[in-house]
Amino acid sequence: MPDPIDWGTALPFYLAALIGGYLLGSIPFGLLIARAMGLGDVRSMGSGNIGATNVLRTGSKLAALATLAGDMGKGAAAVLIARMWGPDIMTIAAFGAFIGHLYPVWLGFKGGKGVATFLGIALAVSFWPAGVLTALAWLIAAAVFRFSSLASLASATAAPVAFNLYGSAQMMELFLALAVLIFWRHRSNIGRLLKGTEPRIGEKKDKTA
Numbered sequence: 001m002p003d004p005i006d007w008g009t010a011l012p013f014y015l016a017a018l019i020g021g022y023l024l025g026s027i028p029f030g031l032l033i034a035r036a037m038g039l040g041d042v043r044s045m046g047s048g049n050i051g052a053t054n055v056l057r058t059g060s061k062l063a064a065l066a067t068l069a070g071d072m073g074k075g076a077a078a079v080l081i082a083r084m085w086g087p088d089i090m091t092i093a094a095f096g097a098f099i100g101h102l103y104p105v106w107l108g109f110k111g112g113k114g115v116a117t118f119l120g121i122a123l124a125v126s127f128w129p130a131g132v133l134t135a136l137a138w139l140i141a142a143a144v145f146r147f148s149s150l151a152s153l154a155s156a157t158a159a160p161v162a163f164n165l166y167g168s169a170q171m172m173e174l175f176l177a178l179a180v181l182i183f184w185r186h187r188s189n190i191g192r193l194l195k196g197t198e199p200r201i202g203e204k205k206d207k208t209a
Contacts, residue, residue, distance in 0.1 A: 010088075017089045021078040021096025025117060026104035029070030030055045037063050043107075051112035053148040053201070068116050071101065075120030083126070091174050094121045098178055102185060113185040115152040118178055122159055127167035134159040134175075146200040149189035156182040 030050035034042040039058040042050055046057035052071065056064035075097050082093035101117040103109040119138065123131040137158035142151035156179035164172040183190075192198035 013085065013089060014092050017082050017085070017093040018096040021082065021093035022100040024074050024078050025097030025100025026106060026111070027070070027074055027100075028104055028107055028111065029074070030067040030112065031107070033063050033066045033070065034058060034060075039063055043110075049112055050107070052116055056201070071112070071116035072120030072123070074101070075117035076124035077120075079121055079124035087168075087170060090125070091170055094125070094174060095177070097121065098181070102181065113152065114178070114182055115148075115155065118159070118182060119155065121178075122163075122175070125167070125171060127163060127171060130159070130162035130166040130171070133162040133166070142201060147193065147198055148201050149186050149198060150193060152182060153186060153190070 028050050030042050030052065034040065034055055037060060039055075039060055042048075042055055042058065046054045048054070052064045052068040055067045058064075075094065078093045078097035079090055083090035098114055098117055098121065100111075102111050102114050104111045115138070119135055122134040125131060134155055138151045138155035141154035142148060145151070159175040160172050160179055163175050189198060
């Protein structure tokens, strides 16, 4: 059996990992990049989301790509910085970064849907085959169906299975928790997919739609 956790010693490190990950994840790259490139406030257009899919609706592929890189990068950075202190600290920092993207304090806790940050975390943890399968699930679903939301749900579904097969129980539990949050954040998209009104990748979408 594993040694019991000394909470008196461990708790400050866990809190530091959670808060540090959260602050890193809460950097709103989509908003900052769109403003820096003169594209306006991305929250006032399309879906109002700060992620790469909505930034793409500004018409700037460069801004969308930069947003994707930034959002993936902050998830990966949280993992890479924290994993030198062990898998527990890494897991907590990764979860913190994901929550930071979903609920950033700087934007009144109204953030993105977390998929790019989710993929960055998946690719940065030590079990690269599972991370690659998670990313492939998104790419294949996006290429076949052309719905970013459906691709996101496919990736979220694939991740716990992939990390159960090629990772560890701890990683499977982390990605199961993140997958539940992704499904929750995509609940309106799920409704539009069922109604056939969900816009495809690259299509502009009225915020009132």
